[in-house]
Amino acid sequence: MLFNSPEYFFAFLPVAALVYFLLQRFSGAKAAKIWLIAASLYFYAYWNVAYLPLIIVSILVNYTVANFLHRAKNRQSAAVISAKSILIMGIIFNLGLLAYFKYTDFFIENVNVVLGSQFDFLHVLLPLAISFFTFQQIAYLVDGYKFDIHEYDFLSYCLFVCFFPQLIAGPIVHHKEMMPQFLDTYNINPHAENIARGILLFCIGLFKKVVIADTFAMWADPGFSVVQNPSFWDAWQTSLCYTFQLYYDFSGYTDMALGAALLFNIRLPLNFNSPYKALDIQDFWRRWHMTLSRWLKDYLYIPLGGNRHGSLRTYFNLFATFLLGGLWHGAGWTFILWGSLHGFALILHRLWSKSGRVMNSAAAWLITFLFVNFAWVMFRAEDIEAAESLLAGMMGLNGFGLDQSLRDNIGYFIGLLHLQGPVEVDRLMGPVGAALFIAVFGFIAFLGKNSMEIVADRVRFNMRDVLTVAMAIFLTLLLGIASSSSVFLYFNF
Numbered sequence: 001m002l003f004n005s006p007e008y009f010f011a012f013l014p015v016a017a018l019v020y021f022l023l024q025r026f027s028g029a030k031a032a033k034i035w036l037i038a039a040s041l042y043f044y045a046y047w048n049v050a051y052l053p054l055i056i057v058s059i060l061v062n063y064t065v066a067n068f069l070h071r072a073k074n075r076q077s078a079a080v081i082s083a084k085s086i087l088i089m090g091i092i093f094n095l096g097l098l099a100y101f102k103y104t105d106f107f108i109e110n111v112n113v114v115l116g117s118q119f120d121f122l123h124v125l126l127p128l129a130i131s132f133f134t135f136q137q138i139a140y141l142v143d144g145y146k147f148d149i150h151e152y153d154f155l156s157y158c159l160f161v162c163f164f165p166q167l168i169a170g171p172i173v174h175h176k177e178m179m180p181q182f183l184d185t186y187n188i189n190p191h192a193e194n195i196a197r198g199i200l201l202f203c204i205g206l207f208k209k210v211v212i213a214d215t216f217a218m219w220a221d222p223g224f225s226v227v228q229n230p231s232f233w234d235a236w237q238t239s240l241c242y243t244f245q246l247y248y249d250f251s252g253y254t255d256m257a258l259g260a261a262l263l264f265n266i267r268l269p270l271n272f273n274s275p276y277k278a279l280d281i282q283d284f285w286r287r288w289h290m291t292l293s294r295w296l297k298d299y300l301y302i303p304l305g306g307n308r309h310g311s312l313r314t315y316f317n318l319f320a321t322f323l324l325g326g327l328w329h330g331a332g333w334t335f336i337l338w339g340s341l342h343g344f345a346l347i348l349h350r351l352w353s354k355s356g357r358v359m360n361s362a363a364a365w366l367i368t369f370l371f372v373n374f375a376w377v378m379f380r381a382e383d384i385e386a387a388e389s390l391l392a393g394m395m396g397l398n399g400f401g402l403d404q405s406l407r408d409n410i411g412y413f414i415g416l417l418h419l420q421g422p423v424e425v426d427r428l429m430g431p432v433g434a435a436l437f438i439a440v441f442g443f444i445a446f447l448g449k450n451s452m453e454i455v456a457d458r459v460r461f462n463m464r465d466v467l468t469v470a471m472a473i474f475l476t477l478l479l480g481i482a483s484s485s486s487v488f489l490y491f492n493f
Contacts, residue, residue, distance in 0.1 A: 001046040002487065003256045004209050009202070012043065016164075017190075017263045024188045033155045033182070036264075040164040044128070051127045055162065058097065062137040063157050065090035066144050070152055073145065083145060090141045098134045101127055106331035129168045131328055131493055133161055135295055140175050142299055149175055156182065165260040169253055169490040171271040171291040178266065187265035197455050198262030204451040205255025208248040212441055214486050216245035219434045224380055228389065232400045235393030237434050242380050243373045244441055246489055247276065250289070253488045255451045270452060276372070276445045279364040281345040284372060296325050315350070319343035329379070329493045334387060338379040345371060405430070 001008050016039045023032040045052040065086060072083035105121045112119055140160070143149050159182065160175050161167075181187055223230070223238025230238065251272040261268045275288035285293045301321040307314040319340070326339015352359075359367075374391065381387035392398060 001043055003253060004206060013260055020264060021190050029188065030155065033159055037155065037158045037162060040162040040167060043164040044162060044167060047128050050125065054127050055133060058133065058137065059158055059161050061093055062090065062141065063154060066141060067152060069141065069144050073147065087141055087145045091138055094134050094138050098130060100124065101130055103331045128491065132170050132172060133167065136172050137161060139295060139299060143175065165257045166268055169488060171254060171257065171269050172295050173269060177269060181266050191265060194262045194265050198259040201262065201451060201455050202256050202259030204454065205252040205259060208252030208255065213245050213249035213252055215437060216241045216248065220245050229398045230390060230393035231398055231403060232393060232396045233431060235390050237431055238390060239373055239377050239394060240438050241434060243376050244438065244445065246376065247445060249489045253490065272450065274450045276369060278368050279361055280368055281342065281349050281371065284368060296321050300324060315347045318346045322346065333384055334378050334381055338375055341375045341378065
């Protein structure tokens with residue numbers, strides 16, 4: 001079930017919220033939690049019921065490990081080693097599960113290349129959201145080891161892992177920032193303010209996904225699927241369209257997740273803060289997929305030593321963190337190289353900062369955005385050769401000339417400006433249409449307010465006004481959504 005499908009926002013979401021608050025009122029918090037867990041598991045199984053046993057086993061094992069860890073930590077100091085061993089076993093279980101389902105065939109492929117062997121691929125089914133709920137549960141175990149967990153109720157833990165708004169693609173949340181909200185007596189009743197904000201935020205995310213991201217995909221996908229010595233203009237069109245498609249797609253999902261959670265009076269952490277406004281690569285990672293950046297910092301970079309052991313060790317830790325962050329996104333050398341590029345960029349940024357030099361803010365923004373855009377090519381390409389071909393086109397190695405189709409498309413738009421000729425949808429979707437779309441929504445990404453700023457601007461919400469706007473957006477988009485609801489890009493990771 002997709003967030004951008006009619007069955008989700010016209011049936012599943014309102015029914016889930018309505019029954020949840022009715023149970024809170026007439027049957028108590030426990031019944032409401034059980035309902036929300038059941039609804040979340042149904043939501044997860046809707047994709048493929050074969051996924052369901054895995055997430056249930058993962059929850060049961062991690063909850064058991066957490067309880068053993070809790071008991072070990074509350075014994076005498078001599079039992080600390082035992083607690084650490086339990087933590088290590090829990091982490092190994094989670095990483096082993098992730099490695100098997102996500103990286104087995106990638107490992108076999110590379111063994112075959114290195115050894116010249118012919119081991120058969122296992123074609124392991126990649127369970128939906130395994131990267132997200134695995135990281136979330138590792139954080140829970142580590143926090144429990146550090147005494148940051150103060151509640152070990154089984155139902156609360158289940159809800160923490162599988163709460164459906166954030167289950168599939170985040171934000172990656174901590175137990176301590178979400179579960180106390182379910183215990184707050186103020187939140188057991190629906191609140192018009194949260195409903196209004198939630199609907200408005202959900203509508204913004206829906207618009208980002210269906211109107212903006214999916215339109216960019218109509219130029220980005222063909223450009224990446226047929227990459228044979230693309231021209232300078234075609235290559236830049238492809239890369240920029242994907243750069244904005246990915247942002248509007250993933251931030252749109254996050255807006256919809258945060259909006260849906262607000263209907264239950266739950267505030268999930270911010271995950272995007274206008275990342276394409278960043279003035280350096282460190283700033284970019286403070287704005288892009290913020291909960292993943294936080295996780296990588298807290299549970300990988302700092303345990304590796306952070307910046308506590310000298311410059312060389314700091315550079316190694318930065319590089320290792322982002323290399324592994326790239327591998328987390330997918331089993332492929334393109335993801336490893338993408339992560340490595342960002343690791344090198346962060347090292348260079350640190351060296352530049354230590355030099356004491358200051359760059360003009362416009363130049364700093366341009367360099368940062370161009371680097372991010374170039375790196376996204378490696379992230380999206382099917383393989384390294386395809387990425388190299390597109391990057392060669394972007395650097396002008398295949399020439400700068402305007403081919404005949406581009407000339408014709410420019411001529412067509414000039415004719416439209418002079419009110420000459422009919423409007424043809426196919427020609428509107430040509431390179432000039434792509435350039436105009438990039439200009440409009442690039443301008444919004446660079447200079448406009450983001451969705452959280454828009455929602456925050458409204459100090460007081462008129463519920464009737466928000467519902468009217470929401471219904472107008474839903475009805476406007478319904479035909480297109482019902483015909484083909486496209487999957488969010490981060491579902492692949």
